[in-house]
Amino acid sequence: MTKPTWRRTIAIAMAAAMLAFSYHTLAFAQTPSPRGITLYEDVKTGALYRKPGRGRVAVTLGFDEPSPPPAAVQKQVQDLKQSNEELRAEFIASQQQLIKQNSELQTRVDNIEPAWRDYLANFRDRFRVGTLVYASYKMYPHTGFGPSQFDNNQWPGPGNNLYNTFDIDRAYLNFYYFPTDGWALRLTPDVYKTYGTATPTANSHNSSVSSNLAGDLSYRIKFASIQYDKLLDWAGDATKGTTIQFGAIPNPFIPWEEHLGTFRYVTSTPWNYLGLTSAQLGVSISGPVKFHERTYVDYGFGAFTNAKYYQVEQTNTKQAMARLTYYPFGSTWDFQGLGLTGFYDYGYNNTAPDNGSLNTGFGPNPSAFGHVANAHLTRWAALVHYTAEQWGIAAEYDQGHNAFTGANLFSGNGPSVFFTPPATASASGGASNPYSVQYYNFAALTAALLGNSRTVQQGFDVFGHLHIPQTPFRLIGLFQLFQPNTHVDHDPLDFYRYMVGVEWQINEFVRLAIDTQNLQFYEGQQPFSTAYANKFGNVFVPVPDTKSGAPKGATFAPPKYVTDPVPRDTHAIELNLEFAF
């Protein structure tokens, strides 16, 4: 071993001894307190040493073992703890309440619907819209004068055989609104074809433009009413469904009979054909009387304008109508079973009061009919009817007073000279003989027989339907015999009409019928005495002859007889379509 090696060995041994000692010393100095470090302070210099030594005192740095706090401090601590617990409890309670509120709010937010959706739902439940359209194809093998089947049903007069047309006979839009329980508002516009004289209109001093009004579609209100259908619900089940209506409303008879007959889209009911419209403005009450779920009485009555629904009321009077139907064995649904029905109508022609005192007439005698505008009119009907699901039949007797005028007879079409007599057919006369004008004598005869205020009408009707089993087809038919004035012997205007057809129920909304409709004036064609006609209306009077060179006081004498006074028949073959939604 060399000297350096020896020294290195000693140095290593000393270092190891020092490390071993310092390790033990360090461990000794730092172990006394689990919460701090004990050092040794030189009391003279204040220096701190890790090791004890002379003049050094042990100093423990760090947390001393806590001495027991005083009672007041303990109480404060206790209070603080209690306060903390209370705050904690309050915080937790608030937190829970907040969570709950958030949950409820979320639920409400989830349930919130857009306003438009709520509006639509409300609208849907309270609003209904529909339509009713009658369309047809009509071909007339024979054309003649006569009443119309529909408001828009006009055809050309005699001499226009094989006239044919496609028609929209009716086009309703039905709007119903049910604002609250029991109340309903109905609005039904009717689109129809217009008739009237279309004349050119001047659009400058030197120019004019042609009218474009011929045959235009126009618009009018058929029904516009408000109704309440719980009028007598308080009285019990017997009168439940009693309804009061106000506005442009169905009258108590015509719509009822249209439903009884079931084929209004094909032809009109008897009194409707004769001129009583299905709607007027007014107020009415209708309802059933029931016992044990069966209807024994069904009625309707009301006060209405004398004007039709599309006319302007001119009178200072009103008309009253009432219908009562009695089902002796009770009816389980509308019309079911045997029914007996009576109808009465009392009213006036639609004439302004100051026209009532005016004499009226026709042609050369403007006062032939006297104060006919003041005259009242009545209509009544008695029906016996039986309705089952597969068939139905009704027989009707009608009587009226002043209820059928020449205007009613010629509502389909009539002689031009009836609506506008020739200028020479006047009290002042003219240069030509009016009695030689085609159809003038017939027109004057019609005016005489129907224009006075003492006419009495009478009619007999039968109509019904029969379902052909296992098919979608039904046989339908109507026969109406009518005497416009029973005071006239062999009245050339007496007529009957009949309709026979087959109906195809295509589906729930569409029906199609092929049918023939015929109007026949059944009296024999024999000359009609003008002297006899003058007893009803003095219209066949001499007319002054004013032509140049005529002797003073010369007149055109009326004929003694009206030849061929019975109008020609009208026959039609029709396809009628109904769409109801």
Add this chain to the structure above:
Amino acid sequence: MAKAGKFLRSTGVIICFLTFGCARFASQPTGAVQIAAQPVPRVRDCAVVQTGSPSRFACNGKIYTSFQLAKLREDEARRFAAGQ
């Protein structure tokens, strides 16, 4: 004797025919009662009660609207198409 037998046979056949008629050929079921499902009312078999918006029909003593009858028909068609 042969004539008498033929007469008796003929008489018996005639009596049987007059007594039972065509009952043998009737299609009505015998024995167990057949229970048919209530058929869906078809508008063509119903009475027209009112034409309007909507129209009403009487079927088997009950009143239906045109919409109700249409729905019944369409539902029936769907069931038929589904093979039910």
